[in-house]
Amino acid sequence: MRPPGDAQVQDGQGPGTARFLFRAFRRILDLNTRVLEAMARMDRALGGEYVFDAAFLQSAVRDLGGLAHRVAYHLNGMTGEAEVALYDACLGVKDGLEDVLSGGLGSLAGRHALAFAELDWEAEPLAGLPAVALAVLGGRLGLPAADGFSLTVTGTKALRQDPAPAAEAAIARELAALSARHGGPAALDLVLAEAWPDAPGQVLATRAVDDPAGLVESLRALLAEHPESSPLAVAVLRRPAALLSGSLQTLAFAPALPPAILVHAGHGEADRDRSWIERTAPHALLRSRLATKPLDALLVQRRPQALSRGRLMRGSAWLSPERLARLADLGLTAERALGGPHLLHWVLDPAGEAVLTGVEPLAGGLDPHPDDAHVPLPGPADRLLAGGRTACGGVGAGAVLAIDENTPPADVPLGAVGVARAASPGLSRIVPRLAALLTEVGSPASHLATVARESRVPALFGLSGSLGLASGSLVTVDADQAEVYRGMQHGLLRQAAAAALETGREPEVQVLRRLLRLIRPLNLHDPDSPDFRAERCRTLHDVIHYAHEKAVQALLQIGSTPTSGLGAPRRLAEESPFAVDILDVGGGLATPAPGNGETGGVALDQVTSAPLRAFLDGLLLRGLWRQAPARLGLGDIFGGMDRSARMLASPPRHTGSNLAIAATDYLNLTLRLGYHFSVIDALATPRPEHNAVYFRFVGGFADPERRKRRAEMVRGALESLGFRARRQGDLVVARLKLLEQEHTLAVLRFLGALTAYTRQLDVDLAADEDAARFLDAFLREFGPLPGAAAGGDH
Amino acid sequence: MSDRRTSILVLDDEPIVCKRLRPFFSKAGYEVETFGSADEALARVRERAFDVVITDLKMQDMDGLAFLTKVKEIHPDTGVIVITGFATLETARESFRQGVFDFVAKPFKLADILDSVRRVEKEKGLGA
Numbered sequence: 041m042r043p044p045g046d047a048q049v050q051d052g053q054g055p056g057t058a059r060f061l062f063r064a065f066r067r068i069l070d071l072n073t074r075v076l077e078a079m080a081r082m083d084r085a086l087g088g089e090y091v092f093d094a095a096f097l098q099s100a101v102r103d104l105g106g107l108a109h110r111v112a113y114h115l116n117g118m119t120g121e122a123e124v125a126l127y128d129a130c131l132g133v134k135d136g137l138e139d140v141l142s143g144g145l146g147s148l149a150g151r152h153a154l155a156f157a158e159l160d161w162e163a164e165p166l167a168g169l170p171a172v173a174l175a176v177l178g179g180r181l182g183l184p185a186a187d188g189f190s191l192t193v194t195g196t197k198a199l200r201q202d203p204a205p206a207a208e209a210a211i212a213r214e215l216a217a218l219s220a221r222h223g224g225p226a227a228l229d230l231v232l233a234e235a236w237p238d239a240p241g242q243v244l245a246t247r248a249v250d251d252p253a254g255l256v257e258s259l260r261a262l263l264a265e266h267p268e269s270s271p272l273a274v275a276v277l278r279r280p281a282a283l284l285s286g287s288l289q290t291l292a293f294a295p296a297l298p299p300a301i302l303v304h305a306g307h308g309e310a311d312r313d314r315s316w317i318e319r320t321a322p323h324a325l326l327r328s329r330l331a332t333k334p335l336d337a338l339l340v341q342r343r344p345q346a347l348s349r350g351r352l353m354r355g356s357a358w359l360s361p362e363r364l365a366r367l368a369d370l371g372l373t374a375e376r377a378l379g380g381p382h383l384l385h386w387v388l389d390p391a392g393e394a395v396l397t398g399v400e401p402l403a404g405g406l407d408p409h410p411d412d413a414h415v416p417l418p419g420p421a422d423r424l425l426a427g428g429r430t431a432c433g434g435v436g437a438g439a440v441l442a443i444d445e446n447t448p449p450a451d452v453p454l455g456a457v458g459v460a461r462a463a464s465p466g467l468s469r470i471v472p473r474l475a476a477l478l479t480e481v482g483s484p485a486s487h488l489a490t491v492a493r494e495s496r497v498p499a500l501f502g503l504s505g506s507l508g509l510a511s512g513s514l515v516t517v518d519a520d521q522a523e524v525y526r527g528m529q530h531g532l533l534r535q536a537a538a539a540a541l542e543t544g545r546e547p548e549v550q551v552l553r554r555l556l557r558l559i560r561p562l563n564l565h566d567p568d569s570p571d572f573r574a575e576r577c578r579t580l581h582d583v584i585h586y587a588h589e590k591a592v593q594a595l596l597q598i599g600s601t602p603t604s605g606l607g608a609p610r611r612l613a614e615e616s617p618f619a620v621d622i623l624d625v626g627g628g629l630a631t632p633a634p635g636n637g638e639t640g641g642v643a644l645d646q647v648t649s650a651p652l653r654a655f656l657d658g659l660l661l662r663g664l665w666r667q668a669p670a671r672l673g674l675g676d677i678f679g680g681m682d683r684s685a686r687m688l689a690s691p692p693r694h695t696g697s698n699l700a701i702a703a704t705d706y707l708n709l710t711l712r713l714g715y716h717f718s719v720i721d722a723l724a725t726p727r728p729e730h731n732a733v734y735f736r737f738v739g740g741f742a743d744p745e746r747r748k749r750r751a752e753m754v755r756g757a758l759e760s761l762g763f764r765a766r767r768q769g770d771l772v773v774a775r776l777k778l779l780e781q782e783h784t785l786a787v788l789r790f791l792g793a794l795t796a797y798t799r800q801l802d803v804d805l806a807a808d809e810d811a812a813r814f815l816d817a818f819l820r821e822f823g824p825l826p827g828a829a830a831g832g833d834h
Numbered sequence: 835m836s837d838r839r840t841s842i843l844v845l846d847d848e849p850i851v852c853k854r855l856r857p858f859f860s861k862a863g864y865e866v867e868t869f870g871s872a873d874e875a876l877a878r879v880r881e882r883a884f885d886v887v888i889t890d891l892k893m894q895d896m897d898g899l900a901f902l903t904k905v906k907e908i909h910p911d912t913g914v915i916v917i918t919g920f921a922t923l924e925t926a927r928e929s930f931r932q933g934v935f936d937f938v939a940k941p942f943k944l945a946d947i948l949d950s951v952r953r954v955e956k957e958k959g960l961g962a
Binding site for chain 1: 846848851940942943
């Protein structure tokens with residue numbers, strides 16, 4: 041970017057000025073929204089809502105690539121070209137997308153063998169469905185799945201020659217790495233599958249390799265049995281120790297049964313039990329056909345086999361209904377991730393836990409049974425809630441569970457219906473475990489909506505009353521019609537299961553699915569993680585999420601940057617605990633500033649920036665001003681002297697005035713009250729997905745203990761508002777996102793009052809109890825907290 | 835109003851469009867035939883009249899505008915709906931000059947194309 045001209049700096053418009061940063065930030069927000077909307081449109085096309093053609097895919101890719109590039113451009117403008125790596129990330133994704141459009145195999149096309157850790161959906165045409173599906177289910181989704189590597193389409197082609205040094209070396213390398221990951225060699229299983237596009241994932245053969253030293257020979261023998269009529273890939277799996285094995289068909293139709301899950305379990309074809317299980321929790325056993333077992337057979341439960349005492353005189357099943365229900369949960373979670381019904385293979389490990397060992401597309405013969413047409417649909421009397429916006433279509437049912445971003449994913453039972461206050465990105469890891477998701481606040485264009493669509497979890501956002509659903513009660517969510525019904529609505533669920541069978545296999549749909557895998561997954565979740573870097577952006581969603589977070593960080597620095605070029609601030613002409621200067625960057629003040637360089641006063645009613653006005657309304661609540669003089673001890677004086685010396689030695693930015701940079705719906709406030717420094721950055725628009733309040737607070741005059749107490753008190757107050765806050769010494773960093781506009785303003789009003797109240801409070805905090813006492817007194821005076829019922833937020 | 839089913843011919847060289855529209859209109863109670871080639875579609879139009887013709891405008895090696903012009907020459911009463919991803923003002927204007935009833939931009943929702951067909955039916959007094 042070219043350096044700012046003098047004229048631009050003087051009028052406050054050029055790069056580096058507050059107005060410039062704010063304008064660039066708004067452009068990034070707008071571009072992000074357009075990207076998310078375009079992604080949502082592609083998602084909905086994949087879901088069957090739109091009829092599209094190849095031209096649509098080409099134009100969508102072109103448009104998205106252009107938008108992402110502009111996002112990178114504006115972020116680099118905001119950061120003085122500090123994010124050049126984001127251009128490379130954009131180009132990498134764009135190249136991948138164009139490769140998909142042209143029918144290529146992607147950036148890994150030259151590799152003979154790929155470890156599961158390197159595989160994601162975009163590698164499916166190269167590595168085949170079985171390997172990629174197990175890699176994604178076991179890796180990104182954290183489901184129990186066999187580890188291994190793929191001999192890719194490139195690898196199988198090379199291995200048909202003998203010798204094939206490069207392919208053999210790659211196999212040896214991956215085999216050694218696989219052994220190292222698990223503490224030594226083990227027997228292997230090979231799964232030969234056709235790779236996309238001819239017959240996606242069709243398994244042609246499997247083979248056991250008891251001695252891994254003979255892997256290359258086994259692979260050659262397997263390939264020799266299958267001429268290269270179409271691209272083939274082999275999943276090489278480390279064979280888990282198994283008590284029992286079987287398969288699980290996630291959708292099966294049988295006479296007089298609702299759509300079910302069909303589980304085969306046994307030690308071989310001869311002794312396999314067949315069980316049909318309900319697709320909805322708690323996955324009741326609908327029907328079973330048990331194999332005859334020898335009387336001395338050991339069941340998985342380690343009980344000896346015994347004849348039942350019932351009149352039917354049936355033997356015991358290999359798996360108890362509880363284990364079958366757990367398998368069903370696992371199968372449906374995999375089905376959502378795979379985008380439709382599939383055939384899964386599993387084993388029970390020595391601990392009795394299921395491990396996935398194979399994934400295949402379902403063969404034909406899955407026509408719904410005619411009975412399905414006669415199951416009644418729910419009526420108005422069954423309806424609990426209606427409204428909200430569809431973030432991901434479909435129907436899901438399960439037990440209600442309140443969640444927030446602090447909920448550990450492992451605590452969420454597979455197949456629950458999650459209810460949350462806000463569609464926070466922090467819920468991303470929980471979503472794949474859910475049967476459906478409801479939030480009170482959120483938008484179908486939000487990050488979490490794309491996560492829901494990626495995981496195919498039916499989701500309604502912005503549905504009032506979601507948090508009021510009784511915890512543990514069974515509900516059915518019809519996200520297509522934006523309704524929630526009591527109980528398990530089997531008619532709706534059957535309709536949805538039948539629709540799942542129509543999952544498109546057309547080439548355009550396959551291409552769209554592959555494109556979306558490079559577009560919508562969000563891999564960078566935590567801005568505080570060392571991995572949160574431009575180089576780690578693997579999808580367009582990563583790019584825009586990264587840019588948004590970095591743009592917010594750049595805005596937070598506004599008040600700390602040199603003031604040249606900021607224009608002329610105007611001082612608030614009201615009785616206030618401290619002076620506040622206001623710089624209008626667009627609609628922040630009712631009247632335009634006087635001539636260049638003038639700093640005429642501004643009355644409260646001239647403040648048209650909604651977030652600044654809310655903050656000032658709180659700040660000017662005189663009843664909350666503490667009038668008593670501060671009691672200073674000797675330690676405070678010495679502590680203060682040390683800090684004042686350091687502050688004097690620091691750059692001038694730390695000793696400026698209290699500056700509010702304000703626009704109609706935006707506030708960036710830097711406060712330098714005595715010896716503490718705080719920043720509030722807030723956006724309050726009609727779109728909750730854009731709204732956020734960031735708060736940073738550091739310093740004080742008193743000794744370190746007292747400053748820490750005040751910081752702890754501030755942190756406690758913020759957490760009571762639903763902020764995600766952390767404290768280090770006397771530094772508090774907190775953020776609250778995804779709020780309705782009114783809620784955002786109420787929070788700012790609270791922060792205004794809190795700022796006035798805590799000014800110089802640190803010197804009064806002689807003991808830990810003082811912090812709690814002052815906080816109680818403040819909360820009592822202030823009254824009800826905004827959004828007090830709200831859960832934690834991002 | 836007659837009791838007979840409204841007949842629809844769909845022409846698009848993108849198989850996915852025909853594959854989606856055929857079952858959709860059948861389920862909605864229409865008589866549907868789909869074609870991926872303008873020559874075959876035109877041969878069929880010469881054999882019989884359709885109440886509604888849905889055609890893409892820009893196809894590989896095919897001129898949708900020429901096709902719909904022929905259709906209107908043979909059966910002036912047929913309601914023609916144009917679907918295309920290359921919607922420009924000029925092509926839209928030319929389509930309407932040729933007697934096109936409606937213009938639907940790709941990608942489109944199934945409900946949108948159904949709505950368009952129903953308006954043709956209403957205009958021509960078709961359907962049950």
